[in-house]
Amino acid sequence: MARKLNLRIWRGDSDSGELKDVQVEVNEGEVVLDVIHRVQATQMGDLAVRWNCKAGKCGSCSMEINGKPRLACMTQVASYPEGETITVTPLRAFPVIKDLVTDVSFNYKKAMEIPAYAPPADLAPGDARMQQVDVERSQEFRKCIECFLCQDVCHVVRDHEENKKSFAGPRFFIRIAELDMHPLDILKNRKKTAQEEHGLGMCNITKCCTEVCPEHIRITDNAIIPMKERVVDIKYDPARWLGSKIRKREGL
Amino acid sequence: MSGVFSPTRAKIKERTLRTDKWWLQPLITFGVLFSFIIYATFRAFENANYFTEPLISPFYSPCLSEACVAGSTIAGFTPVSAQVLNFALSPALIILIFPLGFRMTCYYYRKAYYRAFWLSPPACAVAEPHEKYTGETRAPLILQNAHRWFFYAGLVFNVFLTYDAIISFKNPEGQWGHASVGSLVLLVSSTLLWFYSLSCHTCRHTVGGRLKHFSKHPVRYKLWTWVSILNHKHQQFAWYSLAAVAFADIYVREVATGAWTNFYFF
Numbered sequence: 001m002a003r004k005l006n007l008r009i010w011r012g013d014s015d016s017g018e019l020k021d022v023q024v025e026v027n028e029g030e031v032v033l034d035v036i037h038r039v040q041a042t043q044m045g046d047l048a049v050r051w052n053c054k055a056g057k058c059g060s061c062s063m064e065i066n067g068k069p070r071l072a073c074m075t076q077v078a079s080y081p082e083g084e085t086i087t088v089t090p091l092r093a094f095p096v097i098k099d100l101v102t103d104v105s106f107n108y109k110k111a112m113e114i115p116a117y118a119p120p121a122d123l124a125p126g127d128a129r130m131q132q133v134d135v136e137r138s139q140e141f142r143k144c145i146e147c148f149l150c151q152d153v154c155h156v157v158r159d160h161e162e163n164k165k166s167f168a169g170p171r172f173f174i175r176i177a178e179l180d181m182h183p184l185d186i187l188k189n190r191k192k193t194a195q196e197e198h199g200l201g202m203c204n205i206t207k208c209c210t211e212v213c214p215e216h217i218r219i220t221d222n223a224i225i226p227m228k229e230r231v232v233d234i235k236y237d238p239a240r241w242l243g244s245k246i247r248k249r250e251g252l
Numbered sequence: 253m254s255g256v257f258s259p260t261r262a263k264i265k266e267r268t269l270r271t272d273k274w275w276l277q278p279l280i281t282f283g284v285l286f287s288f289i290i291y292a293t294f295r296a297f298e299n300a301n302y303f304t305e306p307l308i309s310p311f312y313s314p315c316l317s318e319a320c321v322a323g324s325t326i327a328g329f330t331p332v333s334a335q336v337l338n339f340a341l342s343p344a345l346i347i348l349i350f351p352l353g354f355r356m357t358c359y360y361y362r363k364a365y366y367r368a369f370w371l372s373p374p375a376c377a378v379a380e381p382h383e384k385y386t387g388e389t390r391a392p393l394i395l396q397n398a399h400r401w402f403f404y405a406g407l408v409f410n411v412f413l414t415y416d417a418i419i420s421f422k423n424p425e426g427q428w429g430h431a432s433v434g435s436l437v438l439l440v441s442s443t444l445l446w447f448y449s450l451s452c453h454t455c456r457h458t459v460g461g462r463l464k465h466f467s468k469h470p471v472r473y474k475l476w477t478w479v480s481i482l483n484h485k486h487q488q489f490a491w492y493s494l495a496a497v498a499f500a501d502i503y504v505r506e507v508a509t510g511a512w513t514n515f516y517f518f
Contacts, residue, residue, distance in 0.1 A: 014259075
């Protein structure tokens with residue numbers, strides 16, 4: 001059954017902006033992206049919003065709904081109490097372009113800084129063989145849809161613009177973990193560069209990235225903390241360091 | 253202006269637009285941890301009422317000081333002087349650094365106290381009040397990387413506390429085959445400490461997480477899967493074990509002062 005919803009939408013660009021109140025019809029089963037599209041079609045024809053699949057798989061419609069980073073296409077209007085005003089803003093960790101659209105190129109720059117998968121030089125295409133138990137940890141991280149909600153909520157860059165130079169963010173820590181745990185990846189300095197170049201030590205594991213991940217990837221427990229422990233192995237554990245020198249083991 | 257108020261970001265004056273009770277969880281965490289710290293500090297310095305045959309408080313075990321009351325030591329082993337620099341040292345102060353260090357550097361508690369005490373951040377998508385942030389990259393927070401050493405020490409402590417729980421199945425005259433409320437209190441406390449330790453992220457890493465090829469180490473892989481199951485509940489074990497240890501100490505103290513009677517089932 002249709003009802004009226006009070007919606008506050010942030011309108012503006014990098015120079016100025018404000019929250020605008022609108023009232024819009026909402027039907028049973030609709031998600032926030034549906035009502036934004038209705039506002040766009042009936043009241044604000046120039047409202048900018050990025051979207052694509054409407055199925056929670058493309059990561060385009062990331063925004064903040066009542067202050068929480070979420071996918072608009074996966075957020076049921078009915079999940080909010082009837083009568084409550086829903087406030088929609090762009091992601092607050094990235095530069096705004098217009099209305100609900102932000103410039104997320106920070107993430108693409110960081111992606112380029114992570115060295116790619118490095119298989120053995122003598123491994124011909126099609127010859128890679130792995131056991132399931134060896135790749136299942138990495139497979140969890142492959143579920144990432146690059147919505148960048150984790151990057152948006154991470155206070156290291158959200159609350160400190162200056163840290164963007166030295167901090168890759170949770171999305172790229174799972175990328176590093178995925179490769180460091182990959183059975184055929186032979187690049188040896190991923191742990192060291194994770195700490196020294198990508199800012200793993202900046203993370204204080206407050207787990208907001210895990211809380212907002214729409215794919216329910218256990219970013220902190222399964223990627224960031226294991227990587228922190230691997231960094232301890234090579235940088236802060238003299239017993240491990242000595243053991244690796246004596247036994248000359250390059251990887252277990 | 254930094255963070256969410258940076259010039260290029262959407263001009264929104266509120267630090268957060270969250271409408272839920274985001275402040276409640278850090279407030280509760282602060283209240284509980286602060287209460288525990290106050291109580292544990294009081295008990296560590298009290299230097300009394302920590303032993304009553306056959307129960308010993310987990311705050312004072314193992315009792316390694318010459319100042320330990322009769323019967324509270326392990327086979328009379330007291331390597332630490334009763335006084336250090338003319339200061340009468342409580343036996344608790346000698347050992348509490350280890351369980352304290354284990355919890356302070358624990359990956360779960362870090363989340364809890366960074367949020368509740370340091371507001372960094374107070375909650376997700378709530379702007380923190382600090383101008384600068386360097387995380388765990390420099391002193392003193394770089395010492396969080398010592399977590400594994402406290403984990404190893406914690407395992408040793410668990411052995412002692414389990415021993416305490418076992419000998420609590422004696423009666424005050426030293427005869428085996430008896431069980432009291434105190435026995436159950438110490439047993440639950442030591443068991444929860446084992447669960448807390450074994451569910452630890454460092455434990456998960458040590459038993460198998462650091463491996464690149466699980467298939468070459470099937471036993472360690474199995475251990476890793478078991479610890480991973482426990483690891484899902486690490487937060488709960490952290491709180492349950494903290495509460496159990498605090499209650500065990502309260503129980504022993506009250507029995508030692510005579511306020512409570514240690515009821516024997518048989």
